Amino acid sequence: MPGTGVGSAAHHHRRETPMAERGDESLVHTLKKVAAVLKQEEIPFALGGSFAVYAHGGHSSDHDVDFLIREVDVERSLEALVAAGFTAERPPEDWLVKVFDDGRMVDLIHRPIETPVTEETFADTVVRPVDAIHMPVLSASQLMVHKLLSFSQHYCDFARGLPLARSLREQIDWERVRKETQHSPYAEAFLVLLDRLEVVPHSGTGEGEGTP
Template sequence: MPVPLDEGLLETLVRTASLLKQADIPFALMGGFAVYAHGGTSSDHDVDFALREQDIPRALEALTAAGFRAEEPPEDWLTKVFDGDRMVDLIYRPVERPVTDETLADAVDRPVAALHMPVLSATHLMVHKLLAFSQHHCDFSRALPMARSLREQIDWPRVRKETADSPYAVSFLVLLGLLDVVPSSVIEEVH
């Protein structure tokens, strides 16, 4: 059963994207709301945007000038801002890969609420989801609905190629093959 969409977070998402656009800061929506923008399952507790690291200071300046509160987390791959009590992650190095011009170019324009914005491709989102699996966090139950709901939009051979070094990703792809979510050719190339 899909998680009900949090209207407050959706307002924060649109407000953040609008401010980033006004400040001419390149970005792409990522995370659960990006999956939602592609027609998949909805988000949960925050909003995630991909930005290049060099654009973070300008983004913080634009957002805090509009009333957001900035917070520097202990992680060294993102920064956080708050719109009231709603959290927005500005991510510049997801899964130990820096956000680059090429990352942002792998986005598609999608309407989210009343605003069109760049959204990371379904393929890129799936790669990030699989590369986040580790010996400490390997919850297939959140990735499976995403894979099922976006399967026609995902370039599965690219996902396989970009995640080939992760035994957790390979295992997930095998599971998807056994469940007939991905083409058998993707699984045959895994073995």
């Protein structure tokens, strides 16, 4: 699945994040197993979450394994992964399913931030090496949008978003982020915080992916 080159302007400045900073090596092994199964079954997917941040050379406060898939591919994905030795779980939340590899959890998300995964989602990816395996990874801008729109009155831990914003700020199209999160007061507050911390200006032209 080809990437679109999003973030290519910062490609030469991207640094590989050391394995020690990417959490448990066993999680990386599990991630690679899931990606291999989905590739073999020709199921479209994109890597999201903290390991997508690491793939872009950034830093994250979390150590979670998230894959984005289309809802139409959920059953086929579960069948293939169970056949490969994973165990499956259907949580009460209706926007994802989970699989486990010796207790290590992987989220298969088909509706992040209340938006279905579509071909447009996969178009907004970049092919990156993840521990020597190349796979489509959500763009830095989309990762930032997802993080900001996850903030709500029930969950609003800005400390979880700061490492992503700081480490990938040159790869993020901040004008796009502002536009796609403008309906969220929590996202707006986070962007004001980034301005006060001099991470990025609260308004004006960004220097990320969308800059010619």
